[in-house]
Amino acid sequence: MIIPQLSVFLENKSGRLTDVLEVLGKESIRIIALSVADTSEFGILRLIVPDPDKARALLKEQLFTVNISEVISVVTPNEARYYARLLRILSDIDISVEYTYAFPHGRDAVIILRCSNNDEAVKALRKNDLQLISMKELKEL
């Protein structure tokens, strides 16, 4: 499924990630998944949270640059070959993965992806019987 993801622009210096998490922590926001991409100068913190609009408002109040973007969430057995198969399906139809991260859930893994064309990617994954997971299901994990 396509789900919302929160992105926060961060300068690459110590304490900034802490600042974000403290803002969210104070309001007991639950973090389902988290990933950080960085360059030597800046980074992007990506978060899957149950209520992204609320989290966004909290961070904006503290003047963080925040945006909500769409990503795909998929569940596969937690083995490399399933991840590989998923990626092969996409590359076979020339869809590139801009970034991806994953976290384990029992014997499964939840994979988050951002593709050059999310809608086409979802169609292709469905056609190949991959199990897409909704925000509602993610919240219940």
Place this chain on the structure above:
Amino acid sequence: MEIWNRHFECMDREELRKVQSERLIETVERIYFNVPYYRHKMQESGLGPEKIRSIDDLRKLPFTTKQDLRDNYPFGLFAVPMSEIVRIHASSGTTGKQTVVGYTRNDISTWSEVMARTLTCAGANRHDFIQIAYGYGLFTGGLGLHYGGEKIGASVIPISGGNTQRQIQIMHDFGSTVLACTPSYALYLAEAMLESGISRNEFRLKAGVFGAEPWTENMRREIEDKLMIKAIDIYGLSEVIGPGVASECLVQEGLHISEDHFYPEIIDPETLEVLPEGEIGELVFTTLTKEGLPLIRYRTRDLTRLNFGRCKCGRTMVRMDKCLGRSDDMLIIRGVNLFPSQVESVLLEMSEIKPHYQLIVDRVNNLDTLELKVEVDEAFFLDKISQLETLRMKLQDNLQSSLGLGIKVSLVEPKILERSEGKAKRVIDRRKF
């Protein structure tokens, strides 16, 4: 100590005043009849050329600013037909409208004359080899020194700026005795000379004429120690003529202004009143002999003071202190003039960026560095690293092409740049002058 033009440089001050008065009267007549802009300005204040009878009447005349030159871009303030103009230069670093200056054949000869005085001030003569590492081109540095060097009969080496290894090789192989460049580049060369492993004894360098950017006494000592030369401070600006407006002599106690060509005043930049001798204020020049672009009371924005006391070198020409700063927000980066507003206009052209920025100027290994911190617009922040990197590079390219300066761009979070306390601090200059 040699003096290039004893007649004028050591002239009795009463006599000099007469020369200045005569020349001012001629200049005012020329601009009144040949430059509509000045004629209108004078008419507005009810002034005809007949009201100007001596140099004392100068303060009746209106000021000229850089903005006046821009408003009349490119040739609007020229006082001769273009057929009389033999050279055009333009100030460095400005977007769109540069400050354009034009020279007649006589102006080039005046320029060569004052540069000959400058080089003689530094102890140079026809036996010297002058390595000119100022940039050649629209910038007046290279060609100004060049003509002065030829005028005194020295052997001129027009190597222009950059290419440090070649500078050192030529300095060594040709036996350069005088170096002309910015003071920061002189220090850079000094270090490169050390690294080259060639012994100082194999170089013949004895003096340097350094200008086009502010520098301190500490920097002078460092240059003199490292290069084992006499470091002479020179001053000029393209609007007035270029380098050659003023120069230190070997006494190194202030810069002698070629007053028979450029009449200096010190004003209070707020009230615009002329200040008494010795007080610090903004330096203002009136050109007394220029034909192409004569300027009346041109505000340099440089802060300094004048000293009319007799110099040990024998010259009677008034001395100005090393410039102490600016009365506006102009920065001089590696010899290039930069106003923060120019950076702002580049930012405003890019919708992906908010015009919230901060410029950080520093000097690393004796070279000026410039960093621009800028906020990303949230609407554009779309979660992709590659997109942000592309944006950063694009901004860097835009700045380079419109300002002629390499500026390192950093994308920052919004609240980093203070803007709460009224006026935002746009420039942080960490250089120590």
